[in-house]
Structures are given as C-alpha cells and as structure tokens.
Amino acid sequence: MMNRRAIFIIPYLLLFIAGCQSQHVGVPEEIPYVDTGVNPDAWVRIPAGEFLMGQHNHLTTIPYDYEIMVTDVTNLQYARFLNEALAAGAIKVEDNAVKGYYSGEPFDGYAHEKKIEPGYKVYMPLDKPGVAITFANNRFSVKKGWENHPVVMVSWFGANAYCQFYGWRLPTEKEWEKAARGTDGRAYPWGNEIHRNQANYYSSRNLLKKIWGDGVFTTPVGYFNGKTYGNYQTRDGRSPYGLYDMAGNVWQWTGDDYHDTHLRYMRGGSFSNYEYNLRVWARNSAGPEYYDMNVGFRCVRDVTKQSQNNGDATNENQ
Amino acid sequence: MKRELLWQFPLSVQLAVKKGNAMNAISERFHYLFRSTKGLILVAIAMISLVTAIWGTLSGPMVEWGVRDITLKLTGMKLDPAHREGRIIILYHVIAMAVIAIEVYMITSIVPMRRYQQSYINATVTFGYLITMIFGLWFAYWGRNFVFHGVFLFGLSLMFFSGLLLAAALWPWRKEYHIKDPAYAHTKSGVDLERVAFFVMTVATLGSAAFGAFTGSYWGQGHETFLAEDLIREPHKNALQLAIIGHLHIMLTLIAIAITLIVGRWLDFKGKFHKIAMWLMITGTIIITLGVWSVVPYEEIAHKIIYVGSVFVMLAALFLVIYGWRKQIHDRLAELNITRPTIGQRIKALLHDPIKFGPLWQMVYMNFTVSGVGIFMAIKLDEIFRVWPAREERISLTGHWHILSGIIATIILLYYADICGIRGKARKWFGWTVIIGSDIAFAAVTIFAMKRLFVDLIGQQTVVNWTMIFADLGLAIVLVALAALMVWRLFDLFKEGGLWKREWQSAELPVNRTAELKKQNVEEEVL
Structure with a gap:
C-alpha cells in the first residue's frame, strides 16, 4: 500500500523540487574561440524602395538608403564602447552595473503605459549570470573566447547608447525587417524553410549543446554561414543583403518608441525560441530597462551624401 | 443461415450469403x-x-x-x-x-x-x-x-x-417539460430550472458563436489571420480584435459551463444545493456572456462584469462539488453498512470510485491551475507580467487556456468511461491514470508558464527540462489510457455480441431525468 502511495506522491515531490530550483549555470569563464570568418565591423547598404512588410506582406516603402551592421554587436565591440564611454565620462559603474543618463520620455497616461523618467539607467549589469564582460582596474574586458559572441544582458538604454555614441542609431522595425527579408516576402532571411543547422534556435540546441557544452547558449556572430566546424556542417543563414543572425541566436532591440506604451520591440527570435518566433515579422517586446541573455542588438546609420558618392558600402569596414 | 450448413450450397450462394452477412454486420x-x-x-x-x-x-x-x-x-x-x-x-x-x-x-x-x-x-x-x-x-x-x-x-x-x-x-416553458418533483430546482409554475440553465447556455453559445463568426467573416475577406495572444500588448485594439478575444474566452467558458451541467445530471444533482446552484448558473451565464460581449463597446468595465458572472458560475460549480462528494461518500458508506464513519473512512469512500470523484476533483483543481493563475495575472499584470518579455507573458496565457481545455477533455473522458460501464480494477486504473496523469501535466505546465516568477533565463533550463519531462509524461499517461480505451472499443466492434451491441440496444445515457415524456410514436411526434 505504501509503495502505491509513493508512486503517486513522488512525482509531485520531484516536480515541486524541480520548480523550486533556481540554478544559475553562469557563463563559463573561458570557451574556445571560434573564427567564423565573418567581419563584425562590416556594414551593408540597404537601398531605398518598396518591400513587403509583416506576415500579410503589406507593401511598404522606405524612401532612403541606409546602412546596417552585418552582424549583431559583439562582446568585444561593446567592451570597446564601454571603455571609450567611461573615458569620455558618458557612463558610470555603480551598484555592480554600468549606467548612463537618459533624458526620459513624455507620459500620456494610457492604460499600461510605462513611465520612463529622466535619470541614470542600467545599460548592463556586471554581476548577473550571462554577462561575458568584466570590469576590473577601471577597464572593461571580455572573458576569453566570448569576443565574437553577440553582446547580451544589455538593456535598450545600453543598446541605444552604444549606437548614439558613434553617431548611429537602432534600426526602426521597418528598417530591420527590410534588411532581414529583402523584397520578395520570404518568411526567414534565407527563404521559406528552416533547418536545424541553419540558425541558433530551440530546435537546434541539442546539436549545439554537444559542440559548445552547458552554459553556452549563443553562437559567435555569423556562425551559420555554410562553413563546417569540426563535424558540424552549417547551412548559410544570410539574408538577401548578406546579413547574419537575423533569425535566431539573440533577439535584437529596435529603436521605435511607441508613445502610448513606451515598450521596446525586439526582432529575430533567439536560441530559446521555437521556429515561429524566428519568422522575420515575429515581434517580442519589453520595457527599455529589460535585459536578458538572449537579447542583443545591431545598429544602422544614415547614408550621407558623401558616403553615397563613395559608392556601395557592402562590407565596408567601420 | 447456420454456418455449418453453408458448405452444402454452391459457391456463388455461399459467397452471396457471406457478403450479405458482412453487409449486415457493417450496417449494424x-x-x-x-x-x-x-x-x-x-x-x-x-x-x-x-x-x-x-x-x-x-x-x-x-x-x-x-x-x-x-x-x-x-x-x-x-x-x-x-x-x-x-x-x-x-x-x-x-x-x-x-x-x-x-x-x-x-x-x-x-x-x-x-x-x-x-x-x-x-x-x-x-x-x-x-x-x-x-x-x-x-x-x-x-x-x-x-x-x-x-x-x-x-x-x-x-x-x-x-x-x-x-x-x-x-425551450423550457413548454408545459410538458414542467416538473413537480421538489428535489429539483423549479419555479412556482413548474419550469425546470436545470432545463433553463441548459437553454441559457445554448442561446449564449449561439450568440457568442455569431459574435466570432461575424468578425471572422470580416477578417476572412482579407485573409489576415492572427492569434489573440499576439495582441496582448497592442495598446489600441480595434472592435473586431476585441470581439475575437471575447469570442474565444466565452466559447471555452460556455463549453465548461455545459460540461458542468452535464456532470450535474450524470450525478443526479438535486436537493437544496441544486436549487441554489441552478439560479446561480443561469444568472452567472447571462452576466458572463453579456460581460464578454460588452468588451467591444465598454472594454473598461467589461472585466468587472465578467468577474461578477464568474463568481456566480464558480459558486454553482462549488455546490455541485459539495453535493457530489457528499453523495459519493454517503453511497459508499451505505454500501459498506458503515453508520458512524471515521474521517479516514469518509476519505476512502470519497476516493473509492475515481471515475465519479475525478470530474469534480478536476473542477477543484482548475482553481489552482486556471482560475487562480488567471486572477493572479490580472492583479499583477503591470507589476510582474508586463515586465517580462511579451513572449513569456504569451506562454502564461496559452498555458492557462490549454489547461482549461485539457481539464474539460478529462472530465468528458471520465464520464465516457462511466458510460462504457468500465468496472472493477480497470475502472480504478483508468480513473486514477487519467486524474494523476493529467494533473501532473497541468501542474508542470503551470510551473513552466510561471517559471519567470522564480527563475531567470539562464537558470530556467533546469526548470524547463523538468517541467517538460513531467508535462510530457503526464500527457503520455493520459494518452496511453485513452489509446487503450479506443483500442478496446475498436476490437469490441469486431465481436458479434460485443459491448457495442448492448449499447445499441440501450442507446441513451443512464441518468435520472428531471422529467419524463409520455411515450409517443414518431408519426405522432412529428405531427
């Protein structure tokens, strides 16, 4: 009789214990550096014109050329920014976090509208699991092997500050989507089908875990480019304009501020999402203070008359 | 024709007879x-x-x-x-x-x-x-x-x-459906209130179906489909989007109300609890339905109306649970001739028949995995759930109504097991398998959906792994039980004198009806 009771009770207990666990796996201090052959400093020009936007392919026009980063911003790039911004007095380290000033946003009193007041905002925590950037002796550096992984645990404020520091900006949702899908209305950057070795997403995790081990959830930027790493053959996951990681790996902050919510939208899906979140029109949102280990970003820059005269910006170095 | 005599006839006759028998068997x-x-x-x-x-x-x-x-x-x-x-x-x-x-x-x-x-x-x-x-x-x-x-x-x-x-x-106001039995809820003039509850639920369902159909037709023209859970953070929903959100909520609610009423009749719900519960159910159904419909013009207050209606309906269900469990305890103790039972004997009596205990238990369990979670989400929306990324909030919502649908399905399944007349050990095994399997799965899904309350993304993989294991295990257990039931019924159909034949001979569900009509032949009825 006791055994029978145990059969019923034990699963509940196990479930309870599992539910109560809050394990912090943490980011391994050192991982092997994998060169993908993709240059994170490269930009690509997206020409002005029409494209099909959203799930239902609404014809939309972007009447200007713009340039967008070929990959997500990497840990190395972000650490370089933090050092430069620290030297310039644009940021401070306080309460184990990098903070910077933000001028706030007008509040209109809509239901569920977020209040974004002026003040110092967290760009990136330094003591949370998932952060690959360290701060010691007044200098930011990147844990070994993580240099070309996308920077994560960065809030919208932190992403916005990075782009603005260099005179760039975060892409609007429109700009992001056109860069991801081109003009032919495809569902994923590379077409209409997805394979498990084409992007870093939930269904590809089992394979990637075998290569990267526990605690490594992101892949280096541009990893899915058709190259073979050991025995792992990847498929080319580039967008029509040659951008990498526009589906999977990490969500990417976009720049629009919708005045009635002040939520910020993310695009592209991440390693923790199923494939339907990787479709180019899929959206995620959170407040600008939100950060997580599956959220990163990339920047765009306006094409000036001078740069236009210089010709095509594809793969132009920073 | 007797099988042993068939060989004496020419082959063509034998085939014709066999074909005839087969056709007859298929037809039956x-x-x-x-x-x-x-x-x-x-x-x-x-x-x-x-x-x-x-x-x-x-x-x-x-x-x-x-x-x-x-x-x-x-x-x-x-x-x-x-x-x-x-x-x-x-x-x-x-x-x-x-x-x-x-x-x-x-x-x-x-x-x-x-x-x-x-x-x-x-x-x-x-x-x-x-x-x-x-x-x-x-x-x-x-x-x-x-x-x-x-x-x-x-x-x-x-x-x-x-x-x-x-x-x-x-239609409950026809005199032939009036009842006089004081055990069942009725008006002074004899209108059967349980019938009114079924009627109100049906009319509410028709209205709510139309509520969705009109909007669906509108959107169908442009083929721009969407899932309601993808609208959660849209600050300004248009009337048709609100209607779709209302439609899916009210339809599931009405399906739940219908099964509650059905379970009530199955368990022969009657007495003072029945009299209160039917009024509550009728009023609650009307208030919830009007509340949901009012989402379009009066979104601000619609939720409050829905909450009021929900209290009525949930109280009605609570009375059914109290009545049903008391009856199950009473009936079992009477079977065992126990006149002064201990608490242990009462509990044992309650758990004696999982097939009848289960549906009511699932209604109680729903409060932890569906209603409780829903109320918590509503209260803490801005403080907790809107701080999460939208995809996490979405998971909570989809988990919430998947569980409600699952609970309704298990109640139907348990009732069907009773209809099939499963007895003895098979009855106990089937009943407990469905209850425990589904409840493990529902608990796991609830924890999965709420994981961000106690764990962040980097630590969640352990929770995700475990909850997925339990959710899959629980669902697998229920599906195996369901598959066993279906396979048994499939094989039974190949038997000449199987259960299907007995069910064909007594085709209706064995319940105490609140009223019985006089027997009439079909011609009379149609005329």
Missing part, C-alpha cells in the same frame, strides 16, 4: 456508431484522438526528435510558415466542434426532448463537425484550396444550425 455497426448516443460519442472521441495523435507530432519536442519530419513525409502536409496562425485557428475550431458535438449528444440524451428532435439535432451536429473537421484540416494542411474552406464554413454553419434546433428543443 454503422447504425450503432451513427444512430445511438453512445456510438456517436465514441466516434467523436475517436476522431479527436486521431487528430490529436497526428497533429500532436507537429510541435514541441516532436520537432527536435524529428517526428514532425516523418509525419510531413508520410502525410504530404504543407506547412507554409506564413500560414501558421491560420492553420492553428482551424485546428482549434476542428477540435472544439467535435467537443461541442459530444456535449450536444449528451444533452439531447439526458435532457427530456422529443425523439425526432434528438435525431435531427444529432444528425445535423454530426454532419457539421465531420465536415468541419475533414475539410478544415484539408484546407489548412494540404494546399489551401478555398473550395474546402467554403465547405469548412458550411460545416460550421451546420453546427450553428444544430444549436438553433437544440435551443428550440430545450
């Missing part, structure tokens, strides 16, 4: 499956099981395990990523229509009505859900042929029409 089974309440319920459960078995391989861990690829190869399904939402909407409707059909079969059997009305309603609803299912899935998963979409809509229209017939048959 066809009549059982499509003309008896028990057979119709069996067919609908089998169809849902089939759809669940096949379509369940298209998502979740089945993708990583490569099962989906096999299903796609074998069936030739086409899964265009842009049409995912449309496919899901059709799949929900397909399963919902079969569930509604099951509830309709139960209602037409347990609520007194004319025989011809029962036949018309059952025939219409059967044709309706089968057409909806076959052509809906064909359209959604095999090439989007819009002729099939049209036939799918025709199936839905038939379902609606069968609802109109049901409402007419349930």
Whole structure:
C-alpha cells in the first residue's frame, strides 16, 4: 500500500523540487574561440524602395538608403564602447552595473503605459549570470573566447547608447525587417524553410549543446554561414543583403518608441525560441530597462551624401 | 443461415450469403456508431484522438526528435510558415466542434426532448463537425484550396444550425417539460430550472458563436489571420480584435459551463444545493456572456462584469462539488453498512470510485491551475507580467487556456468511461491514470508558464527540462489510457455480441431525468 502511495506522491515531490530550483549555470569563464570568418565591423547598404512588410506582406516603402551592421554587436565591440564611454565620462559603474543618463520620455497616461523618467539607467549589469564582460582596474574586458559572441544582458538604454555614441542609431522595425527579408516576402532571411543547422534556435540546441557544452547558449556572430566546424556542417543563414543572425541566436532591440506604451520591440527570435518566433515579422517586446541573455542588438546609420558618392558600402569596414 | 450448413450450397450462394452477412454486420455497426448516443460519442472521441495523435507530432519536442519530419513525409502536409496562425485557428475550431458535438449528444440524451428532435439535432451536429473537421484540416494542411474552406464554413454553419434546433428543443416553458418533483430546482409554475440553465447556455453559445463568426467573416475577406495572444500588448485594439478575444474566452467558458451541467445530471444533482446552484448558473451565464460581449463597446468595465458572472458560475460549480462528494461518500458508506464513519473512512469512500470523484476533483483543481493563475495575472499584470518579455507573458496565457481545455477533455473522458460501464480494477486504473496523469501535466505546465516568477533565463533550463519531462509524461499517461480505451472499443466492434451491441440496444445515457415524456410514436411526434 505504501509503495502505491509513493508512486503517486513522488512525482509531485520531484516536480515541486524541480520548480523550486533556481540554478544559475553562469557563463563559463573561458570557451574556445571560434573564427567564423565573418567581419563584425562590416556594414551593408540597404537601398531605398518598396518591400513587403509583416506576415500579410503589406507593401511598404522606405524612401532612403541606409546602412546596417552585418552582424549583431559583439562582446568585444561593446567592451570597446564601454571603455571609450567611461573615458569620455558618458557612463558610470555603480551598484555592480554600468549606467548612463537618459533624458526620459513624455507620459500620456494610457492604460499600461510605462513611465520612463529622466535619470541614470542600467545599460548592463556586471554581476548577473550571462554577462561575458568584466570590469576590473577601471577597464572593461571580455572573458576569453566570448569576443565574437553577440553582446547580451544589455538593456535598450545600453543598446541605444552604444549606437548614439558613434553617431548611429537602432534600426526602426521597418528598417530591420527590410534588411532581414529583402523584397520578395520570404518568411526567414534565407527563404521559406528552416533547418536545424541553419540558425541558433530551440530546435537546434541539442546539436549545439554537444559542440559548445552547458552554459553556452549563443553562437559567435555569423556562425551559420555554410562553413563546417569540426563535424558540424552549417547551412548559410544570410539574408538577401548578406546579413547574419537575423533569425535566431539573440533577439535584437529596435529603436521605435511607441508613445502610448513606451515598450521596446525586439526582432529575430533567439536560441530559446521555437521556429515561429524566428519568422522575420515575429515581434517580442519589453520595457527599455529589460535585459536578458538572449537579447542583443545591431545598429544602422544614415547614408550621407558623401558616403553615397563613395559608392556601395557592402562590407565596408567601420 | 447456420454456418455449418453453408458448405452444402454452391459457391456463388455461399459467397452471396457471406457478403450479405458482412453487409449486415457493417450496417449494424454503422447504425450503432451513427444512430445511438453512445456510438456517436465514441466516434467523436475517436476522431479527436486521431487528430490529436497526428497533429500532436507537429510541435514541441516532436520537432527536435524529428517526428514532425516523418509525419510531413508520410502525410504530404504543407506547412507554409506564413500560414501558421491560420492553420492553428482551424485546428482549434476542428477540435472544439467535435467537443461541442459530444456535449450536444449528451444533452439531447439526458435532457427530456422529443425523439425526432434528438435525431435531427444529432444528425445535423454530426454532419457539421465531420465536415468541419475533414475539410478544415484539408484546407489548412494540404494546399489551401478555398473550395474546402467554403465547405469548412458550411460545416460550421451546420453546427450553428444544430444549436438553433437544440435551443428550440430545450425551450423550457413548454408545459410538458414542467416538473413537480421538489428535489429539483423549479419555479412556482413548474419550469425546470436545470432545463433553463441548459437553454441559457445554448442561446449564449449561439450568440457568442455569431459574435466570432461575424468578425471572422470580416477578417476572412482579407485573409489576415492572427492569434489573440499576439495582441496582448497592442495598446489600441480595434472592435473586431476585441470581439475575437471575447469570442474565444466565452466559447471555452460556455463549453465548461455545459460540461458542468452535464456532470450535474450524470450525478443526479438535486436537493437544496441544486436549487441554489441552478439560479446561480443561469444568472452567472447571462452576466458572463453579456460581460464578454460588452468588451467591444465598454472594454473598461467589461472585466468587472465578467468577474461578477464568474463568481456566480464558480459558486454553482462549488455546490455541485459539495453535493457530489457528499453523495459519493454517503453511497459508499451505505454500501459498506458503515453508520458512524471515521474521517479516514469518509476519505476512502470519497476516493473509492475515481471515475465519479475525478470530474469534480478536476473542477477543484482548475482553481489552482486556471482560475487562480488567471486572477493572479490580472492583479499583477503591470507589476510582474508586463515586465517580462511579451513572449513569456504569451506562454502564461496559452498555458492557462490549454489547461482549461485539457481539464474539460478529462472530465468528458471520465464520464465516457462511466458510460462504457468500465468496472472493477480497470475502472480504478483508468480513473486514477487519467486524474494523476493529467494533473501532473497541468501542474508542470503551470510551473513552466510561471517559471519567470522564480527563475531567470539562464537558470530556467533546469526548470524547463523538468517541467517538460513531467508535462510530457503526464500527457503520455493520459494518452496511453485513452489509446487503450479506443483500442478496446475498436476490437469490441469486431465481436458479434460485443459491448457495442448492448449499447445499441440501450442507446441513451443512464441518468435520472428531471422529467419524463409520455411515450409517443414518431408519426405522432412529428405531427
């Protein structure tokens, strides 16, 4: 009789214990550096014109050329920014976090509208699991092997500050989507089908875990480019304009501020999402203070008359 | 003709006789499956099981395990990523229509009505859900042929029409349905309040179906489908978006109300609790429905109206639970001749029959996994859930109503096991398997959906792994029980004198009806 009771009770207990666990796996201090052959400093020009936007392919026009980063911003790039911004007095380290000033946003009193007041905002925590950037002796550096992984645990404020520091900006949702899908209305950057070795997403995790081990959830930027790493053959996951990681790996902050919510939208899906979140029109949102280990970003820059005269910006170095 | 004499005749005669026997056997089974309440319920459960078995391989861990690829190869399904939402909407409707059909079969059997009305309603609803299912899935998963979409809509229209017939048959103010038995809730003039509750639920369902159908038709013109859970953070929803959100909430609620009323009749709900509960159920159903409909013009106060209605309905369900459990304890103790039971004996008596204990327990359990979570989310929306990324909030919402649908399904399944007359150890095993398996799964899904309350993304993998294991394990246990039941019923159909034959001979559900009609022949009834 006791055994029978145990059969019923034990699963509940196990479930309870599992539910109560809050394990912090943490980011391994050192991982092997994998060169993908993709240059994170490269930009690509997206020409002005029409494209099909959203799930239902609404014809939309972007009447200007713009340039967008070929990959997500990497840990190395972000650490370089933090050092430069620290030297310039644009940021401070306080309460184990990098903070910077933000001028706030007008509040209109809509239901569920977020209040974004002026003040110092967290760009990136330094003591949370998932952060690959360290701060010691007044200098930011990147844990070994993580240099070309996308920077994560960065809030919208932190992403916005990075782009603005260099005179760039975060892409609007429109700009992001056109860069991801081109003009032919495809569902994923590379077409209409997805394979498990084409992007870093939930269904590809089992394979990637075998290569990267526990605690490594992101892949280096541009990893899915058709190259073979050991025995792992990847498929080319580039967008029509040659951008990498526009589906999977990490969500990417976009720049629009919708005045009635002040939520910020993310695009592209991440390693923790199923494939339907990787479709180019899929959206995620959170407040600008939100950060997580599956959220990163990339920047765009306006094409000036001078740069236009210089010709095509594809793969132009920073 | 006796089998042993058959060999004496020429081969052609032998074949003709055998063919005749086979035709006769098929015909008998066809009549059982499509003309008896028990057979119709069996067919609908089998169809849902089939759809669940096949379509369940298209998502979740089945993708990583490569099962989906096999299903796609074998069936030739086409899964265009842009049409995912449309496919899901059709799949929900397909399963919902079969569930509604099951509830309709139960209602037409347990609520007194004319025989011809029962036949018309059952025939219409059967044709309706089968057409909806076959052509809906064909359209959604095999090439989007819009002729099939049209036939799918025709199936839905038939379902609606069968609802109109049901409402007419349930009309509670006809004198022949008046009751005098003081045990059952009725008005001074004898109007059967349980019948009124069924009637109100049916009319509310028809109105709410139309509420969704009009908006669906509008959107259908442009084929711009969406899932309601993708609208959660849209600050300004238009009237039609609000209507769709209202539609899916009220339909599931009404399906839950219907099964509660059905369980009440199955357990012969009566006495003082019945008298209070029926008033509460009628009032609650009306308030909730009007509350949901008012989401479009008066979004600000609609939720408050819905909360008030929910309190009424949940109290009614609570009275049913109290009545049902007391009765189960009382009946079992009487069987054992225990006059002064201890608490332990009472509990044992309560748990004696899981098939009858289960549905009421699932209603209680729902409060922890559905209502409680829903209320918590509503109270802490801005403080907690809007701080999470939208995708996490979305998971909480989808988990919430998947569990409610699952709970309704298990209640139907337990009732069906009783209808089949499963006895002895099989009854206990089946009952406890369904209860424990489903409750483990529902608990795991609840923890999964709420994981961000106690763990962040980097630490969540452990929780995700464990909860997925328990959710899959729990669901697998229930599905195995369901599969065993279906296989048993399938094999039974091959037996000459199987259970199906006995069910064909006593086709209606064995309940104490609140009123009995005088027997009339069909001609009299129709005239």
